[in-house]
Amino acid sequence: xSAETSHRLIKAFLRQPVDRTPVWLMRQAGRYLPExxxxxxxxxxxxxxxxxxEIAAEITLQPLKRFPLDGAIIFSDILMIPDxxxxxxxxxxxxxxxxxxxxxxxxxxxxxxxxxxxxxxNYVLDAIKITQKSLENKIxxxxxxxxxxTVATYVISDAKKMxxxxxxxxxxxxxxxxxxxxxxxxxxxxxxxxxxxLFDTWGGLLTTRDYHDFSLKYAKKIFSGLxxxxxxxxxxxxxxxxxxxxxxxxMLSIQPDVLGLDWTVNIGEAREKINQRAALQGxxxxxxxxxxxxxxxxxxxxxxxxxxxxxxxxxxxxxGIPKDVPVENVAALVxxxxxxxxxxHG
Amino acid sequence: xSAETSHRLIKAFLRQPVDRTPVWLMRQAGRYLPExxxxxxxxxxxxxxxxxxEIAAEITLQPLKRFPLDGAIIFSDILMIPDxxxxxxxxxxxxxxxxxxxxxxxxxxxxxxxxxxxxxxNYVLDAIKITQKSLENKIxxxxxxxxxxTVATYVISDAKKMxxxxxxxxxxxxxxxxxxxxxxxxxxxxxxxxxxxLFDTWGGLLTTRDYHDFSLKYAKKIFSGLxxxxxxxxxxxxxxxxxxxxxxxxMLSIQPDVLGLDWTVNIGEAREKINQRAALQGxxxxxxxxxxxxxxxxxxxxxxxxxxxxxxxxxxxxxGIPKDVPVENVAALVxxxxxxxxxxHG
Numbered sequence: 044x045s046a047e048t049s050h051r052l053i054k055a056f057l058r059q060p061v062d063r064t065p066v067w068l069m070r071q072a073g074r075y076l077p078e079x080x081x082x083x084x085x086x087x088x089x090x091x092x093x094x095x096x097e098i099a100a101e102i103t104l105q106p107l108k109r110f111p112l113d114g115a116i117i118f119s120d121i122l123m124i125p126d127x128x129x130x131x132x133x134x135x136x137x138x139x140x141x142x143x144x145x146x147x148x149x150x151x152x153x154x155x156x157x158x159x160x161x162x163x164x165n166y167v168l169d170a171i172k173i174t175q176k177s178l179e180n181k182i183x184x185x186x187x188x189x190x191x192x193t194v195a196t197y198v199i200s201d202a203k204k205m206x207x208x209x210x211x212x213x214x215x216x217x218x219x220x221x222x223x224x225x226x227x228x229x230x231x232x233x234x235x236x237x238x239x240x241l242f243d244t245w246g247g248l249l250t251t252r253d254y255h256d257f258s259l260k261y262a263k264k265i266f267s268g269l270x271x272x273x274x275x276x277x278x279x280x281x282x283x284x285x286x287x288x289x290x291x292x293x294m295l296s297i298q299p300d301v302l303g304l305d306w307t308v309n310i311g312e313a314r315e316k317i318n319q320r321a322a323l324q325g326x327x328x329x330x331x332x333x334x335x336x337x338x339x340x341x342x343x344x345x346x347x348x349x350x351x352x353x354x355x356x357x358x359x360x361x362x363g364i365p366k367d368v369p370v371e372n373v374a375a376l377v378x379x380x381x382x383x384x385x386x387x388h389g
Numbered sequence: 390x391s392a393e394t395s396h397r398l399i400k401a402f403l404r405q406p407v408d409r410t411p412v413w414l415m416r417q418a419g420r421y422l423p424e425x426x427x428x429x430x431x432x433x434x435x436x437x438x439x440x441x442x443e444i445a446a447e448i449t450l451q452p453l454k455r456f457p458l459d460g461a462i463i464f465s466d467i468l469m470i471p472d473x474x475x476x477x478x479x480x481x482x483x484x485x486x487x488x489x490x491x492x493x494x495x496x497x498x499x500x501x502x503x504x505x506x507x508x509x510x511n512y513v514l515d516a517i518k519i520t521q522k523s524l525e526n527k528i529x530x531x532x533x534x535x536x537x538x539t540v541a542t543y544v545i546s547d548a549k550k551m552x553x554x555x556x557x558x559x560x561x562x563x564x565x566x567x568x569x570x571x572x573x574x575x576x577x578x579x580x581x582x583x584x585x586x587l588f589d590t591w592g593g594l595l596t597t598r599d600y601h602d603f604s605l606k607y608a609k610k611i612f613s614g615l616x617x618x619x620x621x622x623x624x625x626x627x628x629x630x631x632x633x634x635x636x637x638x639x640m641l642s643i644q645p646d647v648l649g650l651d652w653t654v655n656i657g658e659a660r661e662k663i664n665q666r667a668a669l670q671g672x673x674x675x676x677x678x679x680x681x682x683x684x685x686x687x688x689x690x691x692x693x694x695x696x697x698x699x700x701x702x703x704x705x706x707x708x709g710i711p712k713d714v715p716v717e718n719v720a721a722l723v724x725x726x727x728x729x730x731x732x733x734h735g
Contacts, residue, residue: 203676208679247632286632289635328596330549333553
């Protein structure tokens with residue numbers, strides 16, 4: 044039996060009754076916060092921050108000091124596993140993430156070593172421990188990783204071309220990434236993560252069949268390998284495929300506790316389809332944060348109403364917070380969720 | 390009453406019986422063809438080709454000389470309307486399309502003039518006439534335009550930001566684009582286009598409600614304004630939203646003859662949902678053209694079988710042909726559709 048949780052967010056993840064709809068925001072620790080930008084300037088960039096456990100913990104806590112959020116997510120990146128495999132993650136100025144060593148040939152895959160998290164990713168585990176000390180169990184902390192398919196799209200110059208030209212090689216890579224991810228996420232759980240999220244940012248690039256064969260299959264391998272209970276507490280596991288709205292029912296096959304919804308999905312229709320077989324997380328359009336508090340309140344009301352008087356909704360955006368939205372709009376969003384959601388509960 | 394058509398593609402668009410599933414391919418006249426690349430080098434770029442009616446007609450016909458395709462699509466671009474409005478379309482080396490004058494303020498929209506197709510877009514109309522002469526009614530010719538929302542994403546630096554910050558301004562722009570598009574497409578029909586396709590490449594960026602309000606609403610305005618019969622022949626009208634698989638039933642509200650499907654949709658499920666209220670066009674993953682003939686045949690069979698023994702399927706890709714796929718794979722695809730589809734008909 045699982046011990047009872049008092050966290051509103053964990054309760055929602057487990058489809059238990061709550062007093063208000065909990066809310067956290069993907070990329071809530073990020074560039075829209077002036078204090079984040081200051082620290083980034085001082086530290087010299089993202090990777091230096093993410094690999095310093097004290098700093099990563101500090102950044103994780105930054106948004107919690109401003110907003111009454113119901114959850115924290117450890118400050119890190121979905122590409123830490125391939126970096127730990129020795130592929131050499133770096134960020135070029137004003138560009139996305141890049142790798143010094145890309146995966147192209149048989150040998151590139153066969154020589155990849157599954158990283159031991161305690162050796163190669165210890166900075167993430169330490170950041171989780173430090174953050175948990177500060178949080179004093181008042182707010183749950185989410186650990187995360189990228190789905191193997193999504194990580195593959197960054198370490199292969201054209202992952203879809205490989206899918207069609209060398210599918211077996213791609214499968215071997217995905218399998219190694221999945222095995223690494225199981226170890227990594229279990230290490231995060233052991234270090235104190237209260238919930239786990241697997242980000243499949245690029246699953247939506249695939250056909251339905253390829254989504255099953257190249258994305259969902261490896262997500263399932265991960266979800267089956269996770270310690271889903273730790274020290275008597277259930278560890279809710281969230282799966283999120285951006286542009287995956289057509290495949291929500293297919294995703295149930297990996298036995299997620301929670302499914303993430305991007306902003307293109309109607310959450311009311313999703314709730315009917317899923318029919319309480321998983322909790323739902325989402326799904327405000329992140330670009331709405333460029334509008335104004337009144338418009339934000341209206342959209343929050345729309346989503347809460349579409350979900351209705353059911354348990355199992357964790358409010359969030361449908362994707363990460365854009366880098367330059369006004370901080371006061373983020374505050375308005377968090378307040379709107381708490382103040383407008385009470386009437387849908389209890 | 391419409392006169393009867395003998396074109397396999399038009400019959401499929403109108404959900405009439407055919408002997409084999411017809412096939413054409415988005416961007417079938419394009420960079421994967423060596424003869425196209427040669428001409429492009431000689432002419433000095435895309436715009437010089439598209440604005441020269443003889444050359445545009447020649448390029449339109451290039452793929453038909455190689456493959457037994459069931460349709461041609463006029464060689465042009467979805468951005469010809471804003472170019473004709475004076476915004477100054479150009480293509481920077483190895484970059485996408487750009488405009489000299491972007492839409493940002495009230496004045497930018499209020500000063501926009503609806504272009505008279507016969508004056509400002511006559512090169513497209515002439516290209517249609519020249520192409521039709523060569524085709525001698527053996528193959529139907531498709532005319533096209535971009536949806537107002539999709540065109541807007543190119544003429545505004547961040548259209549989604551404008552959607553949330555200045556929705557009324559965006560609506561005024563979309564309305565002018567829709568009005569221009571009605572005139573333009575009707576002029577294409579008068580010039581001889583046998584069918585019309587409206588490309589909503591970026592509708593999938595929107596929430597369901599915003600898709601209705603900012604994309605579908607203007608597509609509806611266009612579809613209501615089109616001459617859907619010309620010289621006694623019905624002109625089938627195709628609507629295609631990439632990443633719009635969740636909204637297929639919503640699209641029926643604009644009364645399309647045909648709905649385009651991208652590669653993420655299962656065409657069997659789409660056919661059941663649409664239940665013969667429109668024909669379907671699609672939906673092979675364009676990246677599959679990097680694989681090999683055997684794999685291509687298997688995928689064609691999968692799609693034909695998923696659609697089943699129903700009328701109303703025009704085979705196509707789920708998006709344009711990538712620029713450097715092997716020509717022999719395109720040939721294999723066209724042959725596979727014809728040879729494998731006979732058993733699903735008659």
